[in-house]
Amino acid sequence: MKFAELGRLYAISKTFLNYGLDELVPYEHLPMGSRLARKALFWLGNEHKDKSLPERCRLALQALGPVYIKLGQMLSTRRDLLPPEYAEQLALLQDQVEPFCGDIAVAEIERHLGAKVGQLFDNFDAKPLASASIAQVHTATLKQDGREVVIKVIRPGIDKVIKADIQLMKLLAQVLAKYAPEADRLRPVEVVEEYEKTIIDELDLMREGANAIQLRRNFEGSKELYVPEIYSDYCTHKVLVMERIYGIPVSDIAALEAQGTNMKLLAERGVETFFAQVFRDSFFHADMHPGNVFVSREHPEDPMWIGIDCGIVGTLNKEDQRYLAENFLAFFNRDYRKVAQLHLDSGWVPMDTKVEEFEFAIRAVCEPIFEKPLAQISFGHVLLNLFNTARRFNMKVQPQLVLLQKTLLYIEGLGRQLYPELDLWKTAKPFLENWMMQQVGPKAVVNAVKDKAPFWAEKLPEFPELIYDGLKQFRTQQQQLNQMQQAFQQHSRNMAKSRFWVIVGGAMLVGGAVLYGEQEGAAKVAAVLGVLACVKAYWHTAKG
Template sequence: MKSITRLLRLWTIQRVFIRHGLDELVLSIPLFRPVAFIYHLLPWNWKRKNQDLGPRGERIRLSLEALGPIFIKFGQMLSTRRDLMPDDIASELTRLQDRVPPFSSIEARQLIEKAYGRPVTEVFQRFETDPLASASIAQVHAAQLWDGKEVVVKVLRPGIEKIIRQDIEVMYLLAELVQRYWKDARRLRPVEIVAEYEKTIFDELDLMREAANASQVRRNFESNPVLYVPEVYWNYTHTNVMVMERIYGIPVGDIQRLKDLGINFKRLGELGVEVFFTQVFRHNFFHADMHPGNIFVDATHPHEPQYMAVDFGIVGTLTPEDKRYLAENFYAFFNRDYKRVAELHVESGWVPANTRVDEFESAIRSVCEPIFNLPIKDISFGNFLLRLFQTARRFNMEVQPQLVLLQKTLLNIEGLGRQLYPDLDLWSTAKPFIERWMDEQVGVRALLNGVKVNLPKLLENLPYMPNLLHDVLKQSAQHQMKLQWESKQLETLQKKLQSTQLKTQFIIAGGSLLVGGALFNTSSYINQDSGLFLTTGSLALIGLGLILYGLLKR
């Protein structure tokens, strides 16, 4: 049944692509070619090629919209990467960020009323029928609580879980095919990446989880004015409906409006870098869906603007090991210490242990050195990623599934930086932050921070220290007695083994003499040599004696 579902979804994908005039894309995928050929044979498709289907960017956008949430999210990511695709396609894909076709407002009201168990008019003083924004997973309506607070109500799309499950099954199928037939797939680990994405996107379907994520980020930035997160109203939040404070920022993608208000774009670009590194390295809890549809700017103070963020359905964290290795990689990279970068990749297991560090160092230098100290506008990240991919393939560097969300966030941040302030010097902006973080992790400051963190726990357990020390000493003494007893037992066993070995040697030697004597006796009997007969008979008797001695020896 699962295989049939997957095949039907594949048929739908290729049919949508062909219907929107993306024949070349379909025919470039070997798996789709037979189906595409059959599709073209159908009579009602013969005249399709003569129809004007619109610009290619629009056709790609319409295809992604028709295919559902996962494909829309892929388009959202691509929309921030104008260096990777033509402007006409990138501009059209920006419409996927918050202008996905909405679902019926009647359905939205029904879902809200079912969640609250009462009419919308009893929950809200005002509820706007037309949505403020519509995205791939949910849509947002403006409303007002009975206490006068302006809020937004986020509602999950009906039936969205079933659609996503179907797409995840197709992604697994494609990943398994890629892993089986593409020689580089083992290093890219596509099945594991799909599994990681599956967990992430299903977490996004739980609005209670998203509300908790938003509250956490809000607390993290309470004393830091660079990012504002709206308040969650928990009394109105359910698994498929969430209510938050309404914000009135300017979409970060509305460049012209920001220019008209005199925003300091250089400062805005620098703050974006600070927000990213603060979330990743200081809080270890980062917004992992930072496309322009989720980011706004507070222009109240144009020369010191503030970011405002929404939609915390996808957040990321790192293990302490990954965070440390990542930070040290950044630190070494910003200092052009390519040897240390190579060593860190080996130490972390990201490349095989037998990798020659000097060769890997040289390869990294050849990729990274040309883009150093260049502003974002002068860096071709497309060429950079291509060369990095070739280097990774040469040294069998594996994709780390646990870092996929971070890589996605980096793509979003870099795309935003390119739009906001193309002259941003990423290296000089990020380097001081990494240096400060490293200073906090090692040396005297790290020691003091460790004492500060662990001191309350130490003081809490201090009254129990004498008893704990007594228990440790008692257990140590018991273990010592046990070790002494086991040592005596081992010594006895060793003596027994030595005795058994000696007995075995006597038996083997006696057996050899006995057999040898018997053989020689037979030969002597034939040759009628009495002297030799007596000699070999003596050997046999000696051998028999050795066997008896070995058997009787204790």
């Protein structure tokens, strides 16, 4: 372990102990090694005894930086898994992280855009509108046409902090991969590498801008989701300028209810939008925590989502899409045999797994859930129980699905916060059934023809020439085949003659050897004939 990594490990331990987070696990429940380590750090103690444990959790994650802040953001949406006091504290990590100085932000903007702020913008507000784990945003208007914008600036020096944390996580993942009994199933190294790619991509605002443009195009003219416009001429890798929106934060339930928002429709549209991104577009916003999601103030009876901060997006290939859709539908239809078989077919569990046993284990987890009222069913708990069951069958973690799982938990958490009676199954099932019909039904054939039509139209004028060349090549190949067949037949005849003369020659030589003692003259004649027969056999072999 490098000195920098040891230093970061000590800093993390110090932060946890200074905020008294060791209280989360009672001392008597700690393993012996952890007890000894805690005693060895006797000089580190709780310095925030005046604050509640939930608040200390939030402050500790905030102090540790972006990697840990994002962990808190994800947990804040799981109000069905966390006590309310913890969820409320962690929710503050979504857009209320300690900001950096406005003068520093101005200097960063001018350095990366190559011009003074006053030359590009009017009404620039040095006080940030919001501050998040990796960047903060300021408001202004474009000097060119007066359009209202927000300017996103990456925190100075944050790259080094993130890279140090990632290196430490990689080191810990390698140790787990070597020593942990379930490392082969959990694949910690691959998971960390996937997470590294995600968070490093988030540091590149040019990439975020491109993601937002793609997502905006996918939902152009939609009633479900609006993505603000990106002003590419003002964007660099560290600065992003986009349209300012005036939506209501999705976490502000009181404001949404006050304007008469149709909460049921809003929650259902959140689920539909997620599945459309995953299965229709294979391009989904993978950081849908409440700080990145707003609701339009217009038409509350027909509500529209607004999504910002597209730094993290996920994609799935056709194979993963197909397996996921079939798994969801089989699960909704309680076809546990198919769920088990799909896991085997996709390679998510070893091929030597007994499908009957796996099916029975899945049924044991899922059937009691379907007996509950829909309002009491949590997909988060379902996933947790299924993963615990699959662990017994050596199911491997799929790194490409980590973002999808996280986003699905975000969406369900938001949906249940807006409308606790949200029926995730009823909302998602029609969409998935329609998508599957488009993939494997008559529509799939029509769509395939439509997709290939331009290619066929381009190649159509070449068909006569291609057919002529094909026939010409066929005739040439047929002639070559006939010649090869004749040569093979001649070779077979020569080999047959060769074998005949070998037998004759061998017989003569053996006979000569037998007669040598009694009739020397006859033996010599037989030997000479035998040699001639062998020469004749060699000639036929050479000729063949």
